[in-house]
Amino acid sequence: xxxxxxxxxxxxxxxxxxxxxxxxxxxxxxxxxxxxxxxxxxxxxxxxxxxxxxxxxxxxxxxxxxxxxxxxxxxxxxxxxxxxxxxxxxxxxxxxxxxxxxxxxxxxxxxxxxxxxxxxxxxxxxxxxxxxxxxxxxx
Amino acid sequence: xxxxxxxxxxxxxxxxxxxxxxxxxxxxxxxxxxxxxxxxxxxxxxxxxxxxxxxxxxxxxxxxxxxxxxxxxxxxxxxxxxxxxxxxxxxxxxxxxxxxxxxxxxxxxxxxxxxxxxxxxxxxxxxxxxxxxxxxxxxxxxxx
Numbered sequence: 324x325x326x327x328x329x330x331x332x333x334x335x336x337x338x339x340x341x342x343x344x345x346x347x348x349x350x351x352x353x354x355x356x357x358x359x360x361x362x363x364x365x366x367x368x369x370x371x372x373x374x375x376x377x378x379x380x381x382x383x384x385x386x387x388x389x390x391x392x393x394x395x396x397x398x399x400x401x402x403x404x405x406x407x408x409x410x411x412x413x414x415x416x417x418x419x420x421x422x423x424x425x426x427x428x429x430x431x432x433x434x435x436x437x438x439x440x441x442x443x444x445x446x447x448x449x450x451x452x453x454x455x456x457x458x459x460x461x462x
Numbered sequence: 463x464x465x466x467x468x469x470x471x472x473x474x475x476x477x478x479x480x481x482x483x484x485x486x487x488x489x490x491x492x493x494x495x496x497x498x499x500x501x502x503x504x505x506x507x508x509x510x511x512x513x514x515x516x517x518x519x520x521x522x523x524x525x526x527x528x529x530x531x532x533x534x535x536x537x538x539x540x541x542x543x544x545x546x547x548x549x550x551x552x553x554x555x556x557x558x559x560x561x562x563x564x565x566x567x568x569x570x571x572x573x574x575x576x577x578x579x580x581x582x583x584x585x586x587x588x589x590x591x592x593x594x595x596x597x598x599x600x601x602x603x604x605x606x
Binding site: 336337417418421424425427434436438442 | 466467469473475476477481482485486494496540541542543544547549551568570573
């Protein structure tokens with residue numbers, strides 16, 4: 324398993340992650356992506372109805388998002404083309420973020436503290452109030 | 463490469479390997495510093511889990527290496543990916559004697575695994591919605 328994990332590392336994942344971050348650095352594109360995530364496939368006209376920007380501006384952003392592989396145009400007549408979110412690039416970006424968010428420093432600090440406490444004797448160890456999981460999903 | 467595939471940390475602990483080993487590989491030990499609750503079946507292929515907080519975020523692990531008191535390895539799910547995503551990172555603890563204490567190294571690798579379908583192979587066609595999504599799920603399950 325570790326060998327597999329290593330072998331799959333390739334140079335273009337970074338490019339994929341970079342495209343995701345570049346695309347999402349723009350608030351309008353974030354709004355478009357969020358709308359597609361929440362409501363499913365939509366046309367530029369649909370999106371323009373829900374967002375404070377023109378259809379033309381949305382079409383431009385959609386073209387950029389499609390170029391980055393974040394949305395895909397479904398076949399259809401020109402004005403009725405629906406765009407669908409593509410999750411694969413997001414998952415690559417998520418892996419990048421997961422690596423950054425993995426907080427081993429905190430966890431190992433907790434381990435050292437726990438061992439020191441335990442060695443010091445039978446005093447009641449403080450109940451871990453501030454412990455967090457080594458990733459950002461903890462409350 | 464800027465994409466961190468591997469994370470490594472080393473810490474010197476003023477406790478013998480046996481004590482550190484117990485903290486890493488027993489439910490009681492893991493629940494005392496890592497999770498809030500834990501369970502572990504300590505053998506290669508064995509299941510383990512840790513739970514955090516009231517809301518019960520749970521990390522499912524699979525024990526991979528058990529070489530007491532030197533190496534303990536497990537895989538777990540990559541945070542943020544769908545629960546059924548097969549990709550996992552591999553975490554390995556290495557315990558070396560250091561004077562009266564232990565030098566503990568943790569490495570976690572596999573963050574940069576490329577999904578098989580990351581490029582291309584997106585959906586086409588025009589019948590969208592759950593019917594298609596569930597069809598893809600079925601195909602995925604058949605293929606694995």
